Amino acid sequence: MKDWQEISKDVLAEALKEETDNPKIIVSVLGKDQVGIIAEITAVIASLGGNIIDINQTIFRELFSMNMVLDISKTPEPFSKFKEELEAKGKELGLMVLAQREDTFTKMHRV
Amino acid sequence: MRISPREILETIKMVELEHFDIRTVTMGISLRDCARPSIDALCEAIYEKIVTKAANLVSVANDIEKEFGIPIINKRISVTPIALLADSLEEDNLTKVAQTLDKAAKEVGVNFIGGFSALIEKGFTKGDRRLLNSIPEALASTERVCSSINVASTRAGINMDAVGLMGKVIKETALKTAQNDGIGCAKLVVFCNIPEDNPFMAGALHGVSEAETVINIGVSGPGVVRNAISSIPKKDFGVLAETIKRTAFKITRAGELIGREASRRLGVEFGIVDLSLAPTPAVGDSVAEILETMGIDRCGGPGTTAALALLNDAVKKGGAMASCYVGGLSGAFIPVSEDAGMVRAVEENVLTLQKLEAMTAVCSVGLDMIALPGDTEAATISGIIADEMAIGVINKKTTAVRAIPVPGKKAGDHVEFGGLLGSSPIMNVSQVSCQSFVDRGGRIPAPLQSLIN
Structure with a gap:
């Protein structure tokens, strides 16, 4: 077996393993662009002990769009608490904020 | 690769702008072990079984809806065709059974319960006739009960006696619910080749070959x-x-x-x-x-x-x-x-x-x-x-x-x-x-x- 095969064997298996036991949370924020959206939303997440492991943000014309991947496995706060507080913050800012399990998207869009 | 923003937006668009939803989560419950000669005992057994098996159906569906962010519009129940439980009864009128189903549906919070049904594509038993004759009163005196009758199949042909009878049953059901524009008939379907695992109303029933609950x-x-x-x-x-x-x-x-x-x-x-x-x-x-x-x-x-x-x-x-x-x-x-x-x-x-x-x-x-x-x-x-x-x-x-x-x-x-x-x-x-x-x-x-x- 070549070197790269030897090394990648286990790493690839690990990387390709479906993360079923620790489902991640996707937070989506959509709305009219304004100053400080990321600061406000991430403050909520930090206060609950959520860990942001990926983030993507763009502006389509005036539409602010952000997706974040959260790991909440290391905080005692339940998913429902995150959902509640993030959605409340969204209302306050006049934005649509959704928190959903990542599998909703992976299952729908990936074979 | 993590899910892409494009894929996330597509799902959000489907749900928020295009009415995408899960139309129904339907629990099928077998009532085959509920047969009793006395109608009161039968109703008691049916009620107990449904409220036990489906106790958490609505709350679980609501939790899942929140976590996955996809609306689940209806939670429903389908049961074994009631005619199968009516053969050994000492009573002809099955309205009480329909009312029991209605009560159980309300107790667990589902908006429809299907299975006030008979499978008569080849012929009738005593229980089938009792069920058909009970339909107008049963649907007029309940809100959430749905009835489906299979009168034909590719293997059996068409039971025209049943077809003839269902014409009359539909008319009578409409008249019994005349004050609501014959709405009883909206809860009554006549089938050919009825599926045994259909989750949609008004045609849902829990087929005889199905598992205990599903x-x-x-x-x-x-x-x-x-x-x-x-x-x-x-x-x-x-x-x-x-x-x-x-x-x-x-x-x-x-x-x-x-x-x-x-x-x-x-x-x-x-x-x-x-x-x-x-x-x-x-x-x-x-x-x-x-x-x-x-x-x-x-x-x-x-x-x-x-x-x-x-x-x-x-x-x-x-x-x-x-x-x-x-x-x-x-x-x-x-x-x-x-x-x-x-x-x-x-x-x-x-x-x-x-x-x-x-x-x-x-x-x-x-x-x-x-x-x-x-x-x-x-x-x-x-x-x-x-x-x-x-x-x-x-x-x-x-x-x-x-x-x-x-x-x-x-x-x-x-x-x-x-x-x-x-x-x-x-x-x-x-x-x-x-x-x-x-x-x-x-x-x-x-x-x-x-x-x-």
Whole structure:
């Protein structure tokens, strides 16, 4: 077996393993662009002990769009608490904020 | 690779802007162990079993809806056909059983419970007759109970005695619920080749070959399909079919995900995902509008049957790959009153009963939620049922009739059923009598399975 095969064997298996036991949370924020959206939303997440492991943000014309991947496995706060507080913050800012399990998207869009 | 922003936005758009939802999470519950000679003991056993098995159905579905962010519109229950429990009863009138089902449905918070049913495609037992005779009073004195009667199958042919009787039962049910425009009939379907795992009402029952309890899922999403099609206005049929398949795949995967999660949390076997595209009266959630987006100016015009056939087939092809277990009705629904596009086509006299009948030859549910003049003869309703059953028997598929002869209304009048049942103009029915045909009685024999032209 070549070197790269030897090394990648286990790493690839690990990387390709479906993360079923620790489902991640996707937070989506959509709305009219304004100053400080990321600061406000991430403050909520930090206060609950959520860990942001990926983030993507763009502006389509005036539409602010952000997706974040959260790991909440290391905080005692339940998913429902995150959902509640993030959605409340969204209302306050006049934005649509959704928190959903990542599998909703992976299952729908990936074979 | 993590999920892309584009994929996230697509799902959000489907749910927030295109009415995508899980139409129903339906728990099938076997009542076979509830049979008792005394009706009170039977009712007690049924009630206990349903409220025990389905105690957490609604709360679990609500939790899943929140976590996955996909609305679950209805939570429902299907049970073993009640006629099977009626043979050994010491009582003829089964209204009390229907009322028990209604009470249990209210207790656990489901909006419909299906299975006040009989399977009589070949013949009647004592219990079957008791059930049929009890239907009008049962549906008039309950809110959430649905009844389905299978009167034909490809292997047995058509039980014309049952077809004749159902014409009368439908009339009587309409009269017993006359103050609500015959709404009892909206909860009563006559089937050919009834599926045993259908999650959709009014035709859901928990078939005799099913497990003790099971979770079946019905998805929705006509709006999603229509929007996908509207983005490819001039592409050929290959591209059209491919686009529908891709969309159906995504919709069905969401159904599979929710179904698996519900079955895991409830500790109940996962049954099937039903691939049917189910419309609602909401604007933009219409199967008729999909056909119109394909290029037919108004649903019911020439080309409609072909468009529907393409849609139905492509939805199945895309959906079949998305779920391990596909079942139920799995075909496009074309309920008139529940689909704003259908209603508009009827109002404009483009969509007629005749065209609808042709359309049912290429999709799943048959003549569904059609409002007829109140003075339509029972024999005429039986004739309409017989025609529909023949289409199912010969084409080896499920078809059904859910017709409402609305008391006091005539063709062209309007009726409002409310909620998911929608509203509809009263359709025009041929005045030609088929009384002597229906009165012959007996069975139409099962068809050959070869020489199939």
